[in-house]
Amino acid sequence: MSDIPDIVIGRLPVYLRELKRLAQEEGKVTTSSHELGKRLGISSAQIRKDLSHFGEFGKQGTGYHINYLVEKLQEILHLAHEWPVALVGAGYLGHALANYAGFQPRGFRIKWVFDINPEKIGAAIGDLTIQGINELRTTIARENVKMAIIAVPVSVAQEITDTLVEGGVKAILSYVPIHLEVPDNVQISYSDPVTQMQRMTYYLE
Amino acid sequence: MSDIPDIVIGRLPVYLRELKRLAQEEGKVTTSSHELGKRLGISSAQIRKDLSHFGEFGKQGTGYHINYLVEKLQEILHLAHEWPVALVGAGYLGHALANYAGFQPRGFRIKWVFDINPEKIGAAIGDLTIQGINELRTTIARENVKMAIIAVPVSVAQEITDTLVEGGVKAILSYVPIHLEVPDNVQISYSDPVTQMQRMTYYLE
Numbered sequence: 001m002s003d004i005p006d007i008v009i010g011r012l013p014v015y016l017r018e019l020k021r022l023a024q025e026e027g028k029v030t031t032s033s034h035e036l037g038k039r040l041g042i043s044s045a046q047i048r049k050d051l052s053h054f055g056e057f058g059k060q061g062t063g064y065h066i067n068y069l070v071e072k073l074q075e076i077l078h079l080a081h082e083w084p085v086a087l088v089g090a091g092y093l094g095h096a097l098a099n100y101a102g103f104q105p106r107g108f109r110i111k112w113v114f115d116i117n118p119e120k121i122g123a124a125i126g127d128l129t130i131q132g133i134n135e136l137r138t139t140i141a142r143e144n145v146k147m148a149i150i151a152v153p154v155s156v157a158q159e160i161t162d163t164l165v166e167g168g169v170k171a172i173l174s175y176v177p178i179h180l181e182v183p184d185n186v187q188i189s190y191s192d193p194v195t196q197m198q199r200m201t202y203y204l205e
Numbered sequence: 206m207s208d209i210p211d212i213v214i215g216r217l218p219v220y221l222r223e224l225k226r227l228a229q230e231e232g233k234v235t236t237s238s239h240e241l242g243k244r245l246g247i248s249s250a251q252i253r254k255d256l257s258h259f260g261e262f263g264k265q266g267t268g269y270h271i272n273y274l275v276e277k278l279q280e281i282l283h284l285a286h287e288w289p290v291a292l293v294g295a296g297y298l299g300h301a302l303a304n305y306a307g308f309q310p311r312g313f314r315i316k317w318v319f320d321i322n323p324e325k326i327g328a329a330i331g332d333l334t335i336q337g338i339n340e341l342r343t344t345i346a347r348e349n350v351k352m353a354i355i356a357v358p359v360s361v362a363q364e365i366t367d368t369l370v371e372g373g374v375k376a377i378l379s380y381v382p383i384h385l386e387v388p389d390n391v392q393i394s395y396s397d398p399v400t401q402m403q404r405m406t407y408y409l410e
Contacts (some may be wrong), residue, residue: 006404013403017382040384078406085402092301097398099297102382105277106399107406146409147402171405177222177307179245187405191396193302193378194311197290197352198218199211200376200392201283201312204351 004053011050014040016073016159017106023066032063079107086169087149088160090115090123093175097149098125107164111147112139116156133160140167151175161188209258215266218254219245219343221278222311227309237268239293250282267274284312291374293365294356295320295335302354303330313352317344345372356380366393 018040022028033044033051040047049084051057051069054076059117060066087097087110113125116133122201132140139145139201140163148169157176164172171187174180174200182188223245224368230330238249238256245252256274259281263269279285292302292315303318318330321338326336329399336344344350353374357365362381369377377393379385382400387393 009407010400010404012407013400014384016403017397017400018384019382036259041386076407077403078409079403083406092304093298096297096301100398102399106403108399108402147405149398157263170409171402173401173405178226179219179223181246189401189405191398191401192222193213193217193305193354193396194307194313195222195286196314196378196396197376198221198282198284198311199215199277200352200378200394201218201288202281203212203392204283204375 008050008053012073012077015047015050016070016077019064019066019070019073024071028066030063030065033058035063074107075204077107083108083147084111084143084145085109086112086114086136086145086148087151087173088114088133088136090117090120090125091151093151095125097151098128107196108147112143112145114139116152132142132163133163136160137163137167140164140169145169147171147173149173149175154178174199212401213255213258216247216251217278217282219274220252220255221282224269224271224275224278230273233271235268235270238263240268270361279312282312284353288313288350288352289316289350290314291317291319291341291350291353292356293319293338293341293353293369294380295322295325295330296356298356300330302356303333315354317348317350319344321357338368341365342368345374347371352376352378354378354380367372 004187005016008111018036022031033047037044037047057069085108089093090113096154098113103109114131114133114136120130121132146169150157150160150172154176155176158180161180161182165182165186173189177192180188223241227236238252242249242252262274262277290313292296292299295318303315308314318333319336319341325335326337351374353369355362355365355377359381362383363385366385366387368379370387370391378394380396382397385393
């Protein structure tokens with residue numbers, strides 16, 4: 001599908017995030033790989049090399065026009081249009097995600113929330129109404145949802161993942177602390193605070 | 206400090222997590238790099254190579270004794286004792302983190318919660334009482350806290366990070382979607398759902 005290393009793709013959203021901050025919070029119009037690298041703790045050579053996979057975005061001496069580079073990175077990452085997202089799990093974390101203001105300015109909007117607990121169904125979560133898990137597959141398929149976030153108990157996570165995949169979801173962000181099986185044509189990304197913390201304690205006395 | 210690649214260190218918590226599942230949920234006593242790899246979508250050769258940095262844990266033919274390998278991985282990752290953790294930020298995400306049952310069985314316990322909002326100070330969050338941010342530095346230093354989680358607004362994140370570092374914190378898990386500056390002897394790890402989702406949309410049409 002692409003011969004660009006996934007680790008390069010993984011850095012593009014970080015560049016995009018910092019470029020938008022430079023423009024919006026500091027009113028900058030241009031920047032350089034040196035400035036960007038210094039702000040991100042990444043070498044300027046790495047940034048230039050990463051971006052060179054996708055074309056020529058800067059000029060020797062004048063650097064990058066921020067708005068232009070933002071637009072190009074958004075195109076590369078397929079963010080020209082907003083991605084509607086289904087959230088499965090309306091516990092504490094589900095509530096935090098449903099109320100998170102950081103999705104929409106960066107290309108995503110949670111539009112559906114599902115929970116397995118019958119007592120939660122019909123309750124409001126922000127502007128949304130919690131739907132039952134039995135509506136998950138049909139809703140996903142009918143609305144052509146491609147992206148989902150799961151924040152459910154370990155015991156039901158694989159089953160819900162399977163349902164999402166059957167409904168046509170192609171990318172899943174999982175907050176469940178287990179490895180999940182998905183077909184090769186489905187992206188999955190994990191967020192587990194404990195693995196991140198254990199990686200750090202290795203370096204502590 | 207260590208000549209073992211950080212990417213190898215990053216996989217050890219994932220091995221540990223899966224080994225504990227194998228023992229606790231499936232009652233297994235031994236496993237192999239093949240079985241572990243299949244369950245994690247990682248090659249068995251990779252697992253053997255990663256573990257070989259730290260010694261000989263398995264035997265040809267019989268594989269790994271799970272409890273022994275769990276114990277060794279916990280030693281390597283410095284998880285023999287529980288790490289007390291300070292949480293800064295008692296918003297939706299802070300509440301989700303403070304109520305998360307997954308920390309304690311895996312070596313961490315949130316013991317202090319701080320917030321900048323005077324109206325939240327003194328309120329309960331699980332078993333804890335929210336403290337004011339003005340107590341952050343002294344509490345961290347007095348209690349010898351080495352690890353913190355921050356879930357605060359972007360605008361105050363660097364200042365709070367600086368306070369944590371001044372108080373003696375050596376590892377920070379940040380849910381704030383910006384790069385934060387820390388000294389070389391302080392670990393920092395980031396969790397930003399949007400960068401993870403944007404990495405996936407690259408691969409979608």
